[in-house]
Amino acid sequence: MNGFYHPGRSLLHRMPAVAKLLTLIVTVTVVAFLRSPEALGIALAVTTLLFVVAGIPPRLALRAVGPVFWVLLIAVPLNGWLVGWDSAVIMALRVVTVVALAGLFTLTTTVSAVLGAVETLLRPLPRVDADRVGLLLALTIRAIPLLSEIVGSVFEARRARGVDRSLRAIAVPVIVRSLQSADELGDALIARGVDD
Amino acid sequence: MASARISARDLAQIAVFAALIAALTLPGAIPTGALGLPITLQTLGVLLAGAIIGPKKGTLAVVVYVALGAIGLPIYAGGTGGLGILFGPTGGFLFGFILCAFVVGWLTARLLPRYPFWPALGLTAVGGILSVYLIGIPWLAVTTGTPIGAVALGMVAFLPGDLIKVLVTVSVAKAVHRAWPGLITPRPWGRRRDGSSTDATTAAVDA
Numbered sequence: 001m002n003g004f005y006h007p008g009r010s011l012l013h014r015m016p017a018v019a020k021l022l023t024l025i026v027t028v029t030v031v032a033f034l035r036s037p038e039a040l041g042i043a044l045a046v047t048t049l050l051f052v053v054a055g056i057p058p059r060l061a062l063r064a065v066g067p068v069f070w071v072l073l074i075a076v077p078l079n080g081w082l083v084g085w086d087s088a089v090i091m092a093l094r095v096v097t098v099v100a101l102a103g104l105f106t107l108t109t110t111v112s113a114v115l116g117a118v119e120t121l122l123r124p125l126p127r128v129d130a131d132r133v134g135l136l137l138a139l140t141i142r143a144i145p146l147l148s149e150i151v152g153s154v155f156e157a158r159r160a161r162g163v164d165r166s167l168r169a170i171a172v173p174v175i176v177r178s179l180q181s182a183d184e185l186g187d188a189l190i191a192r193g194v195d196d
Numbered sequence: 197m198a199s200a201r202i203s204a205r206d207l208a209q210i211a212v213f214a215a216l217i218a219a220l221t222l223p224g225a226i227p228t229g230a231l232g233l234p235i236t237l238q239t240l241g242v243l244l245a246g247a248i249i250g251p252k253k254g255t256l257a258v259v260v261y262v263a264l265g266a267i268g269l270p271i272y273a274g275g276t277g278g279l280g281i282l283f284g285p286t287g288g289f290l291f292g293f294i295l296c297a298f299v300v301g302w303l304t305a306r307l308l309p310r311y312p313f314w315p316a317l318g319l320t321a322v323g324g325i326l327s328v329y330l331i332g333i334p335w336l337a338v339t340t341g342t343p344i345g346a347v348a349l350g351m352v353a354f355l356p357g358d359l360i361k362v363l364v365t366v367s368v369a370k371a372v373h374r375a376w377p378g379l380i381t382p383r384p385w386g387r388r389r390d391g392s393s394t395d396a397t398t399a400a401v402d403a
Contacts, residue, residue, distance in 0.1 A: 004268050004270060004277060004278060005268065024279070028283065064278070064280060065280070067274060067276045067280075067281060067284070067286075068280075068284050068285060071284075071285045071286060071336075071340065072340075075285070075340035075341075075342055078340075078342050078346060079340060079341045079342055082342070082343055082346065083341055083342075083343075087341050088341070091339075091340055091341040095284065095285060095339060095340070098280070098283060098284070099280035099281075099283075099284045100280070101280075102278055102279035102280035102282075102283060102284075103278055103279075103280040105278075105279060106268040106277070106278035106279060106280065109268070111267055111268055111269065114267040114268060115267065118263075118267070129201060132201065132202065132207070135207070136202075136207055136210060136211055136256075136260060137260060137263065137264060137267075139207065139208070139211035140210075140211040140214045140215050140218075140260050140261075140264060141264065141269070143211050143212055143214075143215035144215045144218045144219060144269075144271070146215065147212065147215040147216045147218070147219035148218075148219040148222060150219070151216075151219045151220060167240070167360065167361075167364045168364050168367050168368060171240070171244070171364050171365075171368045172368050172371055172372070174216070175244060175248060175368055175372055176372070176375075176376075178212050178213065178216050179209075179212075179248075179372070179376060179379075181212050182205075182208045182209040182211075182212040182213075183205075183208070185208035185211065185212060186204050186205035186207070186208035186209070189204035189205075189207060189208060190204045190205075194204040194207070195203060195204045
């Protein structure tokens, strides 16, 4: 699974993932505390400029912030009506800017680069085995297609028989087959010396 | 340090259940409901993680699921992903899922080995549903500046679906724990850990 990564050679693409992640955290925190619509407008304009610098097509940029539009579609009128339109505008600008900034990180960083950054950031922590965390995340990424197949085939089998359309009739075989897969995966890990 | 390490078998179960939540979230996402939250089987996956593999492994499975979505895999409801969703207005529900798996897993460990149906149904419904909304509703209210009462009212539309998912979870958990004992170490109510031999073995298995 490659996620939402959009390939490119811009400054943002070439920036090391750890530095980019830390910059994102600082920027998002600053934006979250901005109170004036002017300052937020500037923040949104700078964010838009960064999308241009990164060479993200407008279609992908809109898809990155798309999910929050559904929330804003209801929250903005509700906020304007109950609290005031000033507050509604500030809220909308802030939410769009934060989501766009985070989306920009996702669009310019490969999944494996983020995994590496997570491991680097976890390494200094005591009591956390960064290698195990990396292994767990990688295992899960490999397991998603397998589990999608299990869920899909159980749905299909039920539909083909046309007998029981209840959710339980689907969930029991899904869980049993998931547990069997986990057993096989556990055996494979032990065989490769993960527990040594 | 060595005791903090998770065994290979536990690692496999955590990975498989994290992947299961992703797999259940992907098909048939309907972008509808109050405040545009999509209805999916995501919550079913979270409830099952707690009720089938318990508080520790189940919670870790949800943490891994949330983390992989945050990294940028399109595994959140509606095929979305990325930090923007996690820290966006609906991100509180994702953090609520983590609490939900822990609460449901903790309650399940107390209901086992018998796992009586009606108490399990009641406790899972209250504990599981409340923990999701306890974080999700205030988060949505604060980020969108909407009064909390209005948000809570909007969530009523999701309750029937949530209750069906709890019912499915409990009936599946009952069948699975009977056929596949040992997934969760039972910790019955009112049994004191005073160093008696049976408790010592339970503790050893758990560690």
